Amino acid sequence: MAQVSLATNIAGIKLKNPVIAASGTFGFGREFAEFIDLNKLGGISVKGLKLRPTRGNKPPRIAETPAGILNSVGLQNPGIEAFIKDELPFLRQYDTAIIANIAGDTVEEYCEMARMLDDTEIDAIELNVSCPNVKSGGAAFGSSPGAVSEITSRVKACCSHPLIVKLTPNVTDIAEIAMAAEASGADAISLINTVLGMAIDIHKRKPVLGNIVGGLSGPAIKPVAVRMVYEVSKSVRIPVIGMGGIFSGEDAVEFMLAGASAVMVGTANLVNPFACLEVIKGIEEYMEMYNYRHVNEIIGKLDTA
Amino acid sequence: MAKALKEKVLSLKMLSHSVFRMSIESEYISSTALPGQFVNIKCGDGINNILRRPISICGVDRQKGTFDIAFQVRGKGTRLLSEYSGEDLIDLTGPLGNSFSLPHTLIPQKHSKVAAVGGGIGIFPLLFLLKEMNNAEKHAYLGFRDCRSMVMVEDFREVTDKLLISTDDGSAGYKGAVTDLFEQHIKTWDKPDIIYACGPVPMLRKIVSIAQAHDIMCQVSMEQRMGCGIGACLVCVCATRQDDGWKYSRVCKDGPVFWGQDVIFEE
Ligand SMILES: Cc1cc2nc3c(=O)[nH]c(=O)nc-3n(C[C@H](O)[C@H](O)[C@H](O)COP(=O)(O)OP(=O)(O)OC[C@H]3O[C@@H](n4cnc5c(N)ncnc54)[C@H](O)[C@@H]3O)c2cc1C
Ligand SMILES: Cc1cc2nc3c(=O)[nH]c(=O)nc-3n(C[C@H](O)[C@H](O)[C@H](O)COP(=O)(O)O)c2cc1C
Ligand code: FES
Numbered sequence: 023m024a025q026v027s028l029a030t031n032i033a034g035i036k037l038k039n040p041v042i043a044a045s046g047t048f049g050f051g052r053e054f055a056e057f058i059d060l061n062k063l064g065g066i067s068v069k070g071l072k073l074r075p076t077r078g079n080k081p082p083r084i085a086e087t088p089a090g091i092l093n094s095v096g097l098q099n100p101g102i103e104a105f106i107k108d109e110l111p112f113l114r115q116y117d118t119a120i121i122a123n124i125a126g127d128t129v130e131e132y133c134e135m136a137r138m139l140d141d142t143e144i145d146a147i148e149l150n151v152s153c154p155n156v157k158s159g160g161a162a163f164g165s166s167p168g169a170v171s172e173i174t175s176r177v178k179a180c181c182s183h184p185l186i187v188k189l190t191p192n193v194t195d196i197a198e199i200a201m202a203a204e205a206s207g208a209d210a211i212s213l214i215n216t217v218l219g220m221a222i223d224i225h226k227r228k229p230v231l232g233n234i235v236g237g238l239s240g241p242a243i244k245p246v247a248v249r250m251v252y253e254v255s256k257s258v259r260i261p262v263i264g265m266g267g268i269f270s271g272e273d274a275v276e277f278m279l280a281g282a283s284a285v286m287v288g289t290a291n292l293v294n295p296f297a298c299l300e301v302i303k304g305i306e307e308y309m310e311m312y313n314y315r316h317v318n319e320i321i322g323k324l325d326t327a
Numbered sequence: 328m329a330k331a332l333k334e335k336v337l338s339l340k341m342l343s344h345s346v347f348r349m350s351i352e353s354e355y356i357s358s359t360a361l362p363g364q365f366v367n368i369k370c371g372d373g374i375n376n377i378l379r380r381p382i383s384i385c386g387v388d389r390q391k392g393t394f395d396i397a398f399q400v401r402g403k404g405t406r407l408l409s410e411y412s413g414e415d416l417i418d419l420t421g422p423l424g425n426s427f428s429l430p431h432t433l434i435p436q437k438h439s440k441v442a443a444v445g446g447g448i449g450i451f452p453l454l455f456l457l458k459e460m461n462n463a464e465k466h467a468y469l470g471f472r473d474c475r476s477m478v479m480v481e482d483f484r485e486v487t488d489k490l491l492i493s494t495d496d497g498s499a500g501y502k503g504a505v506t507d508l509f510e511q512h513i514k515t516w517d518k519p520d521i522i523y524a525c526g527p528v529p530m531l532r533k534i535v536s537i538a539q540a541h542d543i544m545c546q547v548s549m550e551q552r553m554g555c556g557i558g559a560c561l562v563c564v565c566a567t568r569q570d571d572g573w574k575y576s577r578v579c580k581d582g583p584v585f586w587g588q589d590v591i592f593e594e
Contacts, residue, residue, distance in 0.1 A: 049559035053580070056328055056557070069561070077575050082552045084562040086378045091554070098561045098575060241374055269374060292554040293373045295331050295420070 026309040027316045028064075028302065032261040032283045033184045033209035035119050035146045037064040040317055041274065041302045044265050044288030045070050045123035045148065045188075046095065050109040051116070057295035062302070065119030067212075067286060068105065070150050072124075073131045075101035080232035085221040090242030090267075091289060092219050094233035097125055097153070102135050106142055119145040121186065125153045129163075129173050136181035147183050149173065152190040152215045152237075164190040164215075167202035174206035186263065189213040189254070191243075196250045197257040204258045211254055212263035212286065214247045240289040241267040248280050255281020255322060269297065271304010278305075281322040329423050329557060330355055336415045337393060342478040347409050348385075348397045356422055357387040357394045362429075362456035363548055363584045366396065366421030367556035370404040373418075380404040381553050381579070383452035383525075384422060386482075397451045397479065423556050424583045427456050427523055427546055430463045434520055439463050442519040443487075444509050444534055446470040446526025452548055453525055454479060457486040464488050466519065468512070470505025470526065474498035506533040518543060528592055535587035545587035551578040566591040 028039035042065035043054070050068050051060055060066065078098025085092040100108070102124070113120050122144045126132040136147060151164035151173060163169045170187065178185055187203040189196060191214040200211050216237025221230040229235075247266025255262045264282030268274050269290045277285050290297035305317065314320055337350040356366065367379040386395040400409050411417060430439040441463050443453040450469050457465050466489040471477045473496045484490050492500030493508040501508040505526075513519065518541050524534040525548035538545035554560040558580030567576040567589045576582065 047555075047560055049561075053555070053557040053559040057331060078561065078564070081562075081564050081575075083564065084378070084552050084554050084560075086376065089375050089377070091377055093554070093560075093562055095561050098564070240377055289377065292560055293369065293377055293379060295555075295557070 026306055026314065028306065030284065030317055032263070033146070033186070035065070035184050035210075037119055037284060038117075039064040039302050040278070040284035040305070041298050042067055042119070042121065042263065042284060042286045043291060043298055044286035045150065047288040047291045050105070051113050054291070054295055058299055060116040060118055063118045063298055064284065064302075065121055065145065066113065067121040067123050067148050068109070068113070069099050070097045070123045070125045071099050071102045071105050071135065072097055073102055073126060073135055075099065075104065082230060082232050083236070085230040085236065087219070087221055087238065088242060090238050090240035091292070092221055092231060092236035092238050093216070094231045094236035096233060102138055106138065110142060110144070114143055121146045121148050123148040123150055123188070125150040127153065128155070128157050129176050132173055132177050133180045136177045139183065140181045144183060146186055146209075147177070147181060148186040148188050148212060149177060150188050150215065152188070152192075162190055162192065164199065165193050167198050170199050171202045171206040174203050174208050178207035184209040186210045186212050188215055190215045191246060191250055191266075192218050197253045200254040200258050204260050208260060210261045210263060211258060212265065213254060214243070214250055214266045217243050217246060239266070241269060243267050244273060248276055251277055251282050252280040252324070268301060271301050271306070271308055274301050274305050275308050275320060278317075278320050279322070279324045281324070283318075283321050329420055331420045332356070333416045333418050336411050336413055336417050338413055339409070339411055342397065343476055345400045346397060346476075346478045347400070348395060348479075349408070349411065350393050350395050351417060352393050354392040356384065357389050357392050360384045360387055360394060360422040361426035362459050363426035363452055364422040364424050365452070365583065366419045367423055367553065368408065369418040370407040376403060376407070378404070378554065379420070379556060380408065381423070381556060383455075383548075385451040385454045386458060387455070399448050420556055424579055425581070427548070427584050430460055430521055433544060437520070439520040440517075441465055441521045441523065442509065442513070443467045444505060444522060444524040444526070446505050446530045447472070449524075449526030449530070449548070450479065450483075453523060454482055454486065456523060457483070467491070468493070468505050468509045470494075470508075470530070471499070472496070504530070504533075506530055506537065509534070510537050513537070513541060520544065522546070522587075524548070524587075531587075531590070532592040535590065535592070538587050546584050547587050547590060548583045549578050549585060549590065550583070553579050555579070566593070
């Protein structure tokens with residue numbers, strides 16, 4: 023049988039395959055390097071970075087819900103400087119795309135981080151716009167097209183790396199937000215971040231999470247994510263990276279048919295350290311089954327007739 | 328180094344109305360595990376019941392290449408675990424976490440006196456610990472809800488020089504909290520050199536304060552809700568002291584065993 027080709031290129035980011043470990047579920051790769059060969063991954067989006075070291079939210083930070091989990095880590099991270107100094111050299115030993123996922127309390131913080139990353143050997147920046155905008159009352163940057171526009175254009179001006187804008191699903195019209203990012207210079211869109219949720223321990227009459235609310239991820243959000251990837255792919259011309267509940271190659275193919283050029287695997291890593299590799303293999307098997315030679319042939323090939 | 332394994336269940340025994348002991352065949356775990364470490368078990372299908380469940384290793388048989396866990400059925404994960412039977416394959420990662428420091432590494436010159444204090448499901452890792460200690464005088468204090476909940480007492484008796492039991496309702500042993508039993512005891516008996524404790528947070532907090540009041544080294548094993556179990560997702564934290572301030576440490580990787588004085592127990 024002819025070898026299938028999984029290599030792809032999104033917005034100037036070269037990927038040996040379209041499977042990227044999602045931010046926050048893969049740390050900085052060190053722990054997973056004990057289980058798998060990181061060279062086999064398309065890429066790694068690192069734990070969300072902030073300008074300064076951040077402790078994160080009070081525990082418990084995780085709850086199991088039907089076919090999903092809620093988390094409220096709250097961006098515990100060592101800060102961007104420590105990332106550049108201590109984590110990036112480790113990651114750079116591997117031949118895989120390294121994506122720096124960044125989050126700020128203000129637009130200025132995002133810009134400062136982007137400037138600090140400019141002369142480092144990362145492959146792309148992923149803007150996490152799900153964080154509360156401290157200066158305008160705490161609503162997430164990602165919930166208004168205006169704020170997404172501003173943050174995208176300002177960060178784009180500070181940095182020469184490809185810029186991926188990661189959207190939150192907690193909005194009414196996700197296509198509108200995606201278009202705002204595209205118009206402001208985003209090179210790609212990734213989606214979805216977690217869906218805001220909550221779980222209650224009825225015996226203690228208390229929230230399960232220390233932070234009361236958290237973000238839902240896993241298979242439970244997959245249909246929501248596929249729908250949003252579909253809507254966004256139809257509305258923008260820049261590449262879309264899809265995620266939300268991808269546990270298998272079949273799941274990934276669903277996102278790709280809906281229009282995603284690549285996928286990210288998050289929660290699945292928590293359960294199965296081999297999850298990313300299994301997704302890669304599953305995509306390959308699908309391509310072989312239907313005689314696709316190149317992975318790009320399945321992107322957006324959804325038949326809605 | 329931890330591995331992801333699929334191992335054979337050898338036996339599952341019911342020890343009380345809610346506690347089970349499972350023997351699992353594993354060359355790797357039995358030959359590498361240290362006391363205090365745990366395994367993270369996929370109890371369900373990993374999709375509808377996503378998360379693995381962390382369970383301590385309560386003993387190893389290096390000759391036979393097996394290890395044991397003991398667990399209490401609490402919710403759906405542990406219920407599913409109690410439905411395994413011999414020959415089933417069990418999907419687990421391990422051995423995970425750090426381990427207790429054995430007495431000879433802490434006090435090399437001395438035949439030391441140690442006290443292991445456990446409450447409820449916290450007793451299980453202590454069995455492995457006590458078994459691995461040679462050349463120490465070993466006392467164990469175990470707290471149970473009532474006499475019906477008492478498990479593994481004989482196993483503990485075999486590996487200790489002295490075993491004391493408390494129950495909340497007084498149906499066996501001392502009536503009251505295991506911490507009170509322990510505190511009364513160290514006032515009369517000369518004090519131990521090292522305390523190892525595992526159990527609910529209020530118990531651990533009390534043990535640490537007793538240890539500090541009597542100036543005794545103390546290690547505690549913490550519990551927290553976990554995700555990955557390998558240190559990557561940062562969901563399993565507890566607050567620990569650091570220089571002048573504090574930080575959140577990962578129970579799965581930096582722990583589960585911490586020095587008592589380093590942990591900041593929540594009110
Ligand atoms: C390092 C470590 C070692 C442990 N060793 C043992 C052991 O040897 N024997 C034993 O019986 N139990 C042990 N536990 C506790 C055990 O993990 C929980 O009782 C179990 O996860 C409950 O799962 P469930 O599905 O029955 O309960 P559910 O309430 O349905 O669980 C819901 C979620 O909460 C988590 N959770 C609930 N209670 C706890 C808890 N106390 N600690 C951590 N997570 C919890 C579960 O893992 C799951 O993700 C240990 C916990 C830790 C952290
Ligand atoms: C424990 C955990 C931590 C996360 N941390 C981040 C983060 O730091 N930055 C970010 O952009 N997304 C973060 N996410 C969101 C994921 O990257 C992903 O968008 C989401 O979980 C949906 O994908 P999944 O269902 O495959 O997990 C986190 C998710 C989880 C479960
Ligand atoms: S459970 Fe993921 S870091 Fe501890």
